[in-house]
Amino acid sequence: MLGKLFGLGLGPGDPELVTVKAVRILKSVSAVAFPILEGKESFARSIADQYIPKEINQIPIVIPMTQDRLPAQKAYDKAAQEISEILDRGQDVACLCEGDPFFYGSFMYIFARLSKMYEVEIIPGVTSVTACAAAAKMPLLARNEHLTVIPGTLEPEDLRSRILNADAVVIMKVGRHLDKIKKVLEEVELSSEAVYVEYASLPAQKVLKLKNAPKTAPYFSMILVAKGADPWL
Numbered sequence: 001m002l003g004k005l006f007g008l009g010l011g012p013g014d015p016e017l018v019t020v021k022a023v024r025i026l027k028s029v030s031a032v033a034f035p036i037l038e039g040k041e042s043f044a045r046s047i048a049d050q051y052i053p054k055e056i057n058q059i060p061i062v063i064p065m066t067q068d069r070l071p072a073q074k075a076y077d078k079a080a081q082e083i084s085e086i087l088d089r090g091q092d093v094a095c096l097c098e099g100d101p102f103f104y105g106s107f108m109y110i111f112a113r114l115s116k117m118y119e120v121e122i123i124p125g126v127t128s129v130t131a132c133a134a135a136a137k138m139p140l141l142a143r144n145e146h147l148t149v150i151p152g153t154l155e156p157e158d159l160r161s162r163i164l165n166a167d168a169v170v171i172m173k174v175g176r177h178l179d180k181i182k183k184v185l186e187e188v189e190l191s192s193e194a195v196y197v198e199y200a201s202l203p204a205q206k207v208l209k210l211k212n213a214p215k216t217a218p219y220f221s222m223i224l225v226a227k228g229a230d231p232w233l
Contacts, residue, residue, distance in 0.1 A: 009125020
């Protein structure tokens with residue numbers, strides 16, 4: 001009998017936001033896999049640290065620090081092979097993922113490689129979007145409003161059109177694109193409505209009006225814009 005693979009969403013960083021179900025599964029599996037950037041500590045592993053049994057088999061998925069996709073694909077190929085060997089022995093494996101596994105989650109790359117051969121269960125996690133909205137005490141949507149989630153990596157014209165056509169906007173992957181995003185929001189006269197959040201749910205959390213945001217943004221940062229068009233508000 002083959003083992004079962006679990007994709008565990010761990011939430012945005014606060015260990016108390018890990019679900020009860022994820023904790024139960026961590027205590028029941030034979031091995032745990034987790035992504036780790038080459039030369040860094042694993043953020044996903046650090047979130048779940050207190051819940052992982054000391055004797056458990058650990059599989060680090062070492063992702064090279066490069067924009068070239070091939071090395072990362074090879075890393076996921078290697079990890080999938082290591083995980084499959086454990087599943088073939090009838091043992092269960094949990095693969096950790098910060099946030100939610102299927103919302104910009106790294107687990108989807110393992111899922112793509114193994115889901116046709118093994119039983120897989122996905123445990124959803126609190127997304128960075130909802131964590132940032134909670135930190136900012138900012139309702140994003142009401143009734144028939146719709147949300148657009150945009151990567152800050154888009155070109156200015158694409159950012160502009162998507163922002164204008166949405167009731168509420170979440171801009172992720174801010175990082176080195178902060179200045180570009182600021183300029184676009186100023187052009188569409190939404191800069192004053194925008195809220196900047198970094199490291200949501202963590203001790204280093206910051207919630208600021210966009211105009212007061214730092215000059216440089218970390219990877220774990222986000223910009224929220226709620227236009228507040230609902231007449232009941």
